[in-house]
Amino acid sequence: MRRSRLLAMIGVPVFGLLFGAAALAVVSPGESPPPPEGAQPRTLTVPGFKSCGPVRSPACVGIWVNMDFYAQLTHDASVRYPEDLGLAECPPPSPDPGFAPGQEVPDEVLDSAPTCAVHPRYAVTELLMVPDSAKSFIATYGCGGTSGNVCQRRDLP
Amino acid sequence: MMNRGRTGPNSRATAATLVICGLMLAVWVAAAPSALAHYGDHTVGVMKVNSPGGYGTQFKIEVLQTGIDNFDINSYVRARASLRDFQNLPWLETGWVDYGCGGNCGGEFPPTVYTLKQASTENWYPSYSLTLGNLYFFKVSEADTHVDSSAYIYYNGVWQLLTSMGSPQCPCFERAGTWINMFPIGDPSLHPALSGGIDFLQGKIKKSDNQWYQWNPTNFPESSFFYTNPYVHCFETAYYAFTVKKNTC
DSSP: OHHHHHHHHHHHHHHHHHHHHHHHHHHHHOOOOOOOOOOOOOOOOOTTTTOOSOOOOTTTTTEEHHHHHHHHHHHOTOOOOOOHSSSSEOOOOOOOOBTTTTTOOOHHTTTTTOEEOOOOOGOOEEEEEOHHHHHHHHHHSSSOOTTTTTTTOOOOO | OOOOOGGGHHHHHHHHHHHHHHHHHHHHHHHOOHOOOOSEEEEEEEOOOOSSBBBBEEEEEOOOSOOOTSSSSOOOEEEEEEEEEETTTEEEEEEEEEEOOTOOOOOOSSSSEEEEEOOOOOOOOTTSSSOTEEEEEEEEEETTSEEEEEEEETTTTTTEEEEEEEEEOSEEEEEEEEEEOOOOOOOGGHHHOOOEEEEEEEEEETTSSOEEEEEETTTOTTTEEEEOTEEEEEETTTEEEEEEEOOOO
């Protein structure tokens, strides 16, 4: 009887250690499991319209606005303008092919300081709303229903 | 009939062993999704571990059509450089994102420049067109003044500030890589192939002296890497240059 209990007391931890090691080996051979990446993006909100989410679904409708319009609606001070940042506004971008594979870029090019800040009108986000609010938003502002009709700063009704 | 009040020591030991084994099996099942189930989040890349030390990171990242277009609208592939705060929580990232659109991409964007603040506020910059197969520099860093942090793209021959926010209180943790999020969750063989892989090149980390240093084991020995099946990374030079692929290098 005592021998059985002794075997159980020794066997369980040993078995546990072996089992744990095997489990770790299956999860990620040779390294730690990846750290969590964080939650799905939450949607920004606009007073008077009911948001939903956190993911897109038939129960949520996406409303497309640029951040300049969003700041106009909400007076959200976290939307920063080039003048707030002490930088010139970047000119509208012209198509840039980037760098071809194998093309090395000298360090001195990359060490240059930023010369401009992108205006919030070029930054688009999607506000997730319940269908009734989305319908009301589109009816009020006449925009935002598709990515091709992004709401922009305007004289508000 | 078993009398539970009179269970002997042998039975108790056996029962305890079974219970503990059961608990361990449950823990194992929870901790090993690739073995018994398959989840939607897959991340591959390089990161700083153990202790913070950097003030920003930059990479030259290849742009790919990822093959995710036919997946659910909540599926995406993000290739990014990211900055984590002193607690190793997401702070600011930038790169390109390709979203699924349920097989109806008519009104959707192609791979698009994006920024993401604290894993919550996402912005897209569709006026910055990206050439598939070519590479663009992205960086995130705390400002020299240690008041703000900013996300940048190197475009039209200059660094352009895409967005900024408060300070993450660096020294921080850096990370770069690809985040593939899949809906519906299921068979890994159906996951996007990422074509020939996404190249991450010329990786650097900024130190407290405001200088950028090559991200290699000598300069940053506290670095590591991570991946989730079925995706892998293939180092050309750790941690400075690598490719994110599916299945094998």
